[in-house]
Amino acid sequence: MRRVLRRNIRKRVSTTLAFIVVLITVCSCHGENEAGTTVMNSETAVKSPITPVERMILDVQQQNNFDREIFLIDSLERTGDLSEMKANYWRSNTYISMSQYRTTEFYLRKVIDADIQNDDDFNTFCRAATSLTTMLLYKNDYEGVLNVSSKVVEKIESHKDTNKRTIIILLNNIANSQLNLGHMDEARRTYERTFNYLQQEASDNPSEMTYRAFVDYANAFAIQNNEQNNFSEGLKWAERTDSLLKVYQQQPEADPSLIDELLGGILLNQAIAHEGLGNNEAAAAEYKQFCKTKYGHNANGRFEAVRYLLSAGKYAEAADELVNLDHWMELRGEEWDLDNIRKYLTNKYYANLKAGRNDSALAVATRLCEAIDTAVIEWERNNASNELVNIYDTQQKETELAEKDAQLSEQGFWAVAAALILLTVFFIVYAVYRRMAAKRLSIANKQLERRNQQLIVANARAEESARMKADFIQQISHEIRTPLNILSGFAQIITSPEMTLEENEKTDINNGIIENTNRITGLVNKMLELSEANSRAVIPRIDTVTPQEIAEKAIQESGIMEAKHIRFALNNQSEKQITTHLKQATRALVLLLDNAQKFTHPAEATVQTKGGITGKEDVTLSIQDQTDGVAFIIEDTGIGIPPEEAEHIFEEFVQLDEYYDGTGIGLTVARSIARRLGGDIRLDTSYTHGARFILTLSTKS
16 A cells, blocks of 8 residues: 555645655555565554464465455455454455555445444554545545544544554644645644644654654645645744754664755745745745755755745746756656646746746647647647737837837928827737737637546546446456355365265256356456457458348347347348358347347336336347448337437446446447447437447458
């Protein structure tokens, strides 16, 4: 979990140093074994010895075998060697290692909602609380952090054995959330409360690690307040950090390089706070001292200095520091995602613009916009260039007119009148040009806003797809363990030398083995279909067949003729022979017929409400010749599909009605197969009596 948190924290500049405090304590709760697997270490922050059962889980973790790890946790819970609360916590630890964050959050919430029966449960509760609130803070779910933290802090404080380190993490998460929500007074009180707990912890455990965490917390508080323009508080915490650093320096194991970095950060925070309060000379003096530290000369320090340079209006210096932005991003392992584009490139743009470096600002603006929409950016860049040319021409004309006015001032009334007329015409033209430029800029801004909204929608859909994919894999993972456990039980019964079985018992066991083997095979096929959905490999067309053969084979494999709720009809109007891949073409058609069967059958909720199926629906498969191929048209009188979802339904894991069973990849796989055979599948939105899908296969080689 520590590795995942570190990677995520570095992506959130607004909360980077705030999370350092989490790392300091989480590092005392989590460790890494020699194989690099994330494991739990309860020797410091949550003091409870590792039991032999937990040692078994840790040994499996070293092998990076997540399926085996989940199976072991499930088995230990069933045998009673692992409580439900602790089993859920260990599951969350496994799923965070697999980067399955929604599943991790699900199990962590189950832990903190459980009743605490003993000290071991209390320690598990503390671990889960810190992990969950940190995840919510990373997601910017500040309300979620407050809802969870306020309850668990009260619960921990009321316990006979108050865990100060856990409370420190939770209070910091609360303060950070309050600050981001604009609750300044509440955040200030929470910070003071956190600081009091830190002082108690330093008094109880006076060690190098404790004082180091102490300094990091105070430094993080300063940064958080400065980022919210709460400069008075930011300066107070920067000064506190400085006094705490002096205490840390006296520790025998103090790290000199860390001291230099922390000192640089303190000086920078003081400079930013002074600048925000209008103490420009004090800010400049603090920044000068920052530049004398080693941290003030390395890549990270120089980049952090940009915060002060921008606040102080030293745009040219800020622009110089940001010249190597790409190299700095590469060193930190950052990617140009939407957040980084918005934060870093925007700062670079404003620094160059305010420094008067119009060409550089234009280049950065162009690059910023290209990430959103290339066509719009090209248009805007041309308009921006034209506007710069107009401004340049205008300034040149003003100079020329001023010189002519000076030369003609002695030539009398008519010369002055002529100059005034020319000047008036110029200002009219200039005003027209300015209005046109403003109008073009307004149009560009509106288009950019529309593109941003489209990006937000696309991002939401991507997140939904990732969630559905995680749910699918979790469903497969849970479903595959059930038949495996049954097969394992049968194997133990059969191989037991003392076990005597009757013939009917043998028959039941045999049927159970066959049933669960088929069930596992079906699940594996689903997983293979998932990988097949994204394949772009061309399928070789090696079979010369008639469309009738494909249709009859698909009807047989789908079992649609046996469906009791359907009246099925086949209408063949094709006389062609086509060269295709018989098995794959049949598979695509089977998936479409399966889709028709599913969505002509009432949903489970409808059946329960109305008491059963009241009538039959119609499904028709028609085969028609086309100019360069053949079309298989599947019509049904089921629930239908809205026209606006015509393309969305072909995306992975999309299910428009949650009351129907399924994985949401059938149509995706069918279209993938059709396109790899040189054809396609589309939804006919003109059909309004249900759904009509058209599968086309090409006769061209």
